[in-house]
Structure formats: structure tokens, C-alpha cells
Amino acid sequence: MAHGGNVIQELTTDHREVDDLFSQIEALPGTDQKRRELADRLTMELIRHSVAEEEYLYPVVRRYVDGGDDLADKEIADHGEVERMLKELEGCRPGDGRFDTLILRLKNSVTAHVSDEENRLFPLLADVCSADALEELGEKVRSAKQHAPTRPHPSAPDTPPANKLLAPGTGMVDRLRDMLTGRGKQD
DSSP states (O other), rough: OOOSSHHHHHHHHHHHHHHHHHHHHHHOOOOTTTHHHHHHHHHHHHHHHHHHIIIHHHHHHHHHHHTHHHHHHHHHHHHHHHHHHHHHHHOOTTSSHHHHHHHHHHHHHHHHHHHHHIIIIIIHHHSSOOOOOOOOHHHHHHHHHHSSOOSSOTSSSSSHHHHHHHHHHHHHHHHHHHHHTTOOOOO
């Protein structure tokens, strides 16, 4: 799927990619080990996406959208719930009943979060930001995803400035671990 464009286009593309990963996981037999590889890719995508939103999107929502603090707080709480499930999923293998339960819980949580963003938050953001501001925010989000962690760190800070200071270092360590283990490689 093509990345680029303004922040709404970029994040919507991420949403569709995550939907596709859920579909791929669900299409495989319960004990197929490829499900673990897909779950790792899903985790990586969700974590990078969340970190980028927390670093750049939600501060803009807080500043410019009416009721933005409450909206951002709700979205960050959703991320925390997803991150805790992803951490638990790390210890599961296909064929383990917890694996299927967590995938289903994750899908339900992520689907609700995506729906809320696309149907409520994104239109509000589009109403208060110029096209140039949305484009610039899209660039910042893409850049943040390149340096973001790829593994769940539920106890890490999720609001500025601490998240912006710690995420690049954590991301570097995660990417090194991924490279050494082959985690997230596509066939």
C-alpha cells in the first residue's frame, strides 16, 4: 500500500495494512507458525503507528481541536490497552488458545480505535488544520515511524516530551534485536 500524503492519508494507509495483517492471520490454520511471523509484523506496525501518533498527532489534536485533551487522552488509553495485549501476545505461539483469544481481542480493540479515529478525530482535525499543516504532519509521522520502537513497552512514557526523548533509543535497540533474530522479515 502506498504511503505518503497528509497525516490522515498516511495513518489511514496504516489502518488498512493492519486490517490486512489481521485477515492474513485469521486465514491460516490455528497451528501454522506463519501466524507468529504475521503477529510479529502486526506488533511492529501497531507500535510504530502508535508511537508516531503519540509524538505528533495527539499534541496537535490537544492544541487545535475543541475537546482535544479528552480525545487525545482516550486515544492514548486505547494505545495502552493494545500495547498490553501485544506484550502478552509476545509470549504466545500459534495453537496456544491464548494466541487466538488475544488476536481476537486485539482486532476488536484496534477496529474500534480505527473507527473512532477515522470517523471522529480525523474529520475534526481536517476542519482545524490547513492542507499544508496536514502535509507537514504526515512527514513528521512518517519520519517518527522509521525511528520508533518495534516491540511493546507498556511502561514507557506516551506523552511529550519524555516519549520523544526515549523512543528513538528504544527503537534503535528494538531494530537491532529484530535484525539479530530475523523478526519481522517478510518472505
